[in-house]
Amino acid sequence: MAHTPEMERSPETLPANHGVPEMDAPNIAILRGALVSGWQDFKAAPVFGLLAALACILAGWMMVGVTYASGHTFWLILMVFGFPLAAPFAAFGTYEVSRRRAAGQRVSVGAVLRVMWGERNRQLPWLCAIMIVVLLFWFFLGHMIFALFLGLAPMTNISSSLTVFLTPDGVMMLGMGTVVGAGFALFLFSMCVIGLPLLLDREVDYVTAMLTSVQTVMAHPWVMLPWAIFVAGVCLLALLPGFLGLLIVLPWLGHASWHVYAALLDGPAQS
Template sequence: MPEAPLPGAPELRPVTFDILAEALRRSWADMKRAPFFGAVFAGFYVALGLVMAWVTIATGQSYWLIFAAVGFPLIGPFAAVGLYEVSRRLDQGRAMDLYQIFGVVARQSKRQLPSISAIIIFMFLFWFFIAHMIFALFMGSMTLTNVSTSFEVYLTVNGLTMLGLGTVVGAGFALLLYMITVISLPMLLDREVDYVTAMITSFQTVQENLLPMLAWATFIAVVTFISLLPAFLGLFFTLPLLGHATWHLYRLVSEPG
């Protein structure tokens, strides 16, 4: 029988750098104890990234990357829940049953996870709209140039301004997305709570523990960016590491003592 989620949002302890370090230690232990599941869930991301990169190169149509960006946040929370469930079972000493673990992931489609996935997708689409606006604002008046091959246009005053503004705005979107999901996603697996309450709790947790949680966000951004460079293959390591660590971070701050 599936385990019934606990009701309501938990009381959360302050986040410290020691807790972040402990979350990473437990994550590494989970990766060594259950490497198969980390490879399976990371494989969804790697496969999608490689397919979309191939389609983009083969067709020369960069708009395919938009569909990839929409697909990533769509499957991301479900892949993360799978890793959370693996860590939860390891903590409880329960069997690593393939059918039951994927069953937990499937059952989230009937709970609150689709709603928060829709919020994530909406934010990504809105970011694409804003990014196109910024591009048109600074590059629309320039002489018609293929920006995919003539990289010197980015070194002009308009190009550098566009890159700077786009980076700031994009970082703001990424920070907001991080603040509303870092605690809410594992909470939605662990608790019977609505997605709005989960997002508010997550946002407040980051707000009240700004320094360690911003350090955690920076760590996630850096290791994820590095893992994308070798043809997405680094995600086989970083996604399980970050997925298990996110679950343990949530458990460490939600359990007393």
């Protein structure tokens, strides 16, 4: 049954669709179309995306302040590479905005927040908990990599000098950290690229959502991996101007991520 603007979903109402839907094969045209549709959604309903991005920016500034106050500025590197890992969760609200626009439903900050609040009783918190554990483990492992190569270096304060990274140990540390960080990013991307919108759209358990997402990425690596690299690269570039680039990038990619999922469904996202 098609949704109408009058059929608003309350926080207590579960999605009408149960189980994992059949999904079409992704292609580059779908990704391009998702970026265009995502930008249109952002322009049509920018408030929620801007609020989510602003929250991420404030969190980033706070983390920078803590690292400088503590004197452990090497944590900034881990934060910069770890920040995109949490981007899918931060953009979750934009999925609901795009879902509502596609279904012809009213879009407002209050309506979106009510749906997000209602997710606390479903499977989303479990997936978010896994994302947080992975992010914390990345910080722990990244710190170990830093200590392994540069722990005995006379200068490890990146706020006063970057020359430490030009030494052989510094180059090796950056190389290993990049490889390990890319592995973490790919792992989270594989879990979330389909898993997060699937949890919003369907009544499935979080394990099924994660497995479905990973299987999609593994089945179509030559399409999904370039998408992952694009998302990670744009997010990293958005961090350079004091995190302010996230005001545009985070909502845009959040909306686009929903459209990638919706385009892969064998039928409309909500039926």
